[in-house]
Amino acid sequence: MEKIIKGKAFVLGNNIDTDQIIPAEHLVYSLTDQNEAKKYGEFALSGVPISQSGLPQGNIKFTQTGNWKSEFSIIIGGSNFGCGSSREHAPFALQVAGVQAIVAESYARIFYRNSVDGGFLVPLESNEKLNNEIKTNDEIEISLENYTLKNLTANKYYALKPLGDVLPIVEAGGLFEYARKTEMIK
Amino acid sequence: MGMTITEKIFSKSSGKKNLTPGESVWLNVDTLMTHDVCGPPTIGIWKKEFGDKAKIWDKNKLVIFPDHYIFTANKHANRNVEILREFAKEYSVDNYYDVGTERYKGVCHIALAEEGYNVPGTVLIGTDSHTCTSGAFGMFSTGVGNTDAAFILGTGKIWEKVPETMKFTFTGSMPNYLTAKDMILAILGDITTDGGTYRALEFDGEGVFSLSMDERMTLTNMAIEGGAMNGIIAADEVTENYVKARGVYEYEIFRSDDDAKYHSKYNYDLNLLEPLVAKPHSPDNKDLVRNVKGTKLTKCYIGSCTGGKLSDFQFAAKVLFGNKVKVPTFVVPASTQVAKELDVETFKGLSLKKILEDAGCVIAQSSCAACLGGPDDTIGRAVDKDVVISTTNRNFPGRMGSKKSEVYLASPLTVAASAVNGYITDPRDFLK
Ligand code: SF4
Numbered sequence: 001m002e003k004i005i006k007g008k009a010f011v012l013g014n015n016i017d018t019d020q021i022i023p024a025e026h027l028v029y030s031l032t033d034q035n036e037a038k039k040y041g042e043f044a045l046s047g048v049p050i051s052q053s054g055l056p057q058g059n060i061k062f063t064q065t066g067n068w069k070s071e072f073s074i075i076i077g078g079s080n081f082g083c084g085s086s087r088e089h090a091p092f093a094l095q096v097a098g099v100q101a102i103v104a105e106s107y108a109r110i111f112y113r114n115s116v117d118g119g120f121l122v123p124l125e126s127n128e129k130l131n132n133e134i135k136t137n138d139e140i141e142i143s144l145e146n147y148t149l150k151n152l153t154a155n156k157y158y159a160l161k162p163l164g165d166v167l168p169i170v171e172a173g174g175l176f177e178y179a180r181k182t183e184m185i186k
Numbered sequence: 187m188g189m190t191i192t193e194k195i196f197s198k199s200s201g202k203k204n205l206t207p208g209e210s211v212w213l214n215v216d217t218l219m220t221h222d223v224c225g226p227p228t229i230g231i232w233k234k235e236f237g238d239k240a241k242i243w244d245k246n247k248l249v250i251f252p253d254h255y256i257f258t259a260n261k262h263a264n265r266n267v268e269i270l271r272e273f274a275k276e277y278s279v280d281n282y283y284d285v286g287t288e289r290y291k292g293v294c295h296i297a298l299a300e301e302g303y304n305v306p307g308t309v310l311i312g313t314d315s316h317t318c319t320s321g322a323f324g325m326f327s328t329g330v331g332n333t334d335a336a337f338i339l340g341t342g343k344i345w346e347k348v349p350e351t352m353k354f355t356f357t358g359s360m361p362n363y364l365t366a367k368d369m370i371l372a373i374l375g376d377i378t379t380d381g382g383t384y385r386a387l388e389f390d391g392e393g394v395f396s397l398s399m400d401e402r403m404t405l406t407n408m409a410i411e412g413g414a415m416n417g418i419i420a421a422d423e424v425t426e427n428y429v430k431a432r433g434v435y436e437y438e439i440f441r442s443d444d445d446a447k448y449h450s451k452y453n454y455d456l457n458l459l460e461p462l463v464a465k466p467h468s469p470d471n472k473d474l475v476r477n478v479k480g481t482k483l484t485k486c487y488i489g490s491c492t493g494g495k496l497s498d499f500q501f502a503a504k505v506l507f508g509n510k511v512k513v514p515t516f517v518v519p520a521s522t523q524v525a526k527e528l529d530v531e532t533f534k535g536l537s538l539k540k541i542l543e544d545a546g547c548v549i550a551q552s553s554c555a556a557c558l559g560g561p562d563d564t565i566g567r568a569v570d571k572d573v574v575i576s577t578t579n580r581n582f583p584g585r586m587g588s589k590k591s592e593v594y595l596a597s598p599l600t601v602a603a604s605a606v607n608g609y610i611t612d613p614r615d616f617l618k
Pocket of ligand 1: 254293489490579
């Protein structure tokens with residue numbers, strides 16, 4: 001696990017559900033075929049209404065048409081991030097697009113588990129509402145050592161909540177890696 | 187100190203006597219369910235992680251229902267079903283319900299109940315967020331992603347945090363213009379879409395125990411719309427009769443202790459509730475049907491694991507009998523069993539199927555269909571600026587197809603009444 005995560009912020013509103021993260025019509029692609037899996041990056045966050053995409057001004061596309069990598073690697077959300085379906089395609093799509101961490105006020109349970117157990121990205125919780133503090137395109141640095149978020153563009157610091165129970169799984173890089181490390185499975 | 191039903195099942199399944207909400211435990215899974223969208227990636231992860239030694243922990247405990255993208259020409263969707271078919275063959279998975287055969291069932295959560303996989307007191311995990319539906323049978327059931335499912339497939343185990351429980355008690359008796367859908371929409375409006383996150387929702391009271399299993403499943407089905415880990419209703423005689431009729435005789439009934447500790451308690455009087463809708467674009471955007479009465483519609487939809495059960499069509503038929511729909515109305519029986527029953531069950535001497543057909547509804551084959559939009563050729567899919575009223579469970583932007591569409595969620599009574607008028611209508615106008 002990287003202790004420092006640096007990148008550009010992409011800011012979203014509350015209740016970003018899995019249909020907005022990856023619309024259901026795209027769930028047909030293979031997750032294991034490397035070429036086909038790029039589709040998930042291309043369509044990541046394509047279900048977010050464009051006016052709400054890349055706050056505060058909106059109308060910012062997360063990935064450019066035909067591209068599967070996004071220039072944004074940190075997502076700043078509000079409350080209940082990832083609500084809706086159980087599709088693991090959601091954190092997977094974000095990972096394919098290059099997202100390393102999400103900072104939100106709260107998460108839906110299944111999305112949170114999937115992010116951690118699949119080792120796709122690090123879901124962090126903020127103490128305060130950051131999606132009206134941080135702007136899309138701001139340069140962000142997250143430290144997993146002391147759980148802080150630095151907004152390098154605005155020169156502001158915020159505290160994040162410790163990962164707690166799931167830290168060993170995050171550190172191992174996912175549930176299977178964790179289970180092997182602890183000899184639950186061989 | 188006393189325990190809730192959910193805590194008791196956690197205790198039994200984890201082998202730990204004393205549990206505190208918030209602590210993580212490893213549960214032994216009794217049943218693992220998957221479908222065509224999440225099955226193939228689950229199998230993929232399982233093969234990759236366990237390699238050549240990959241072994242199903244207990245193949246009798248694995249159940250596979252292809253149900254999401256079935257009647258489509260989309261080649262990727264069909265490939266997914268193909269992957270399940272080959273997997274079932276290679277590993278001799280008996281509990282596989284293949285498309286295009288007599289065994290094909292339709293929507294997994296309803297099929298689980300009908301085929302006797304819902305067993306009071308057990309732990310059922312599924313790769314679908316609405317797996318919480320099975321909680322209507324006094325069991326712990328919840329949805330997970332592919333990695334967790336792949337882990338279970340190889341080990342039979344899952345880590346979970348012991349949830350706190352929120353209790354919802356309904357008193358009074360059910361008026362003829364209400365259904366369980368109105369009850370759950372009332373709750374969701376009160377607790378919002380994240381009010382139940384990481385918690386159990388327990389439904390209680392005479393208003394709940396007077397319901398059929400179909401209707402109880404509507405309550406637990408939408409627990410996830412409140413963000414909850416699970417929904418649960420203690421098993422009673424109605425539950426026992428249902429499972430026994432499906433060959434299940436071994437089960438354990440848990441009830442919450444009187445001194446169990448709850449996160450919070452909510453009380454509802456059925457006689458004071460009115461028909462409700464969830465307005466676009468969230469299941470917690472509650473309003474009274476009479477406040478949005480007159481909203482012009484372009485489509486109506488009666489289907490899904492929430493609103494495509496036999497009881498839902500019994501409700502709809504009451505309103506549709508002798509009437510004609512004014513806007514395209516899609517009927518999607520959740521399972522092939524429900525589809526068969528439409529032919530057999532009658533209202534005022536006519537079969538439900540005849541009533542629905544005479545009213546001008548389009549009856550589709552059993553599957554998830556447009557509940558989750560699906561490929562372009564999915565029947566009933568919301569297109570462009572459709573305004574839809576639906577008995578399904580989610581109305582997030584784009585859920586039923588087009589991002590520009592607007593979806594109202596309501597009971598089958600309200601949807602049927604609205605279909606007849608072509609605009610949102612209070613079912614009381616038809617049930618005088
Ligand atoms: S009917 Fe809808 S909610 Fe139910 S399992 Fe299918 S897609 Fe999910």
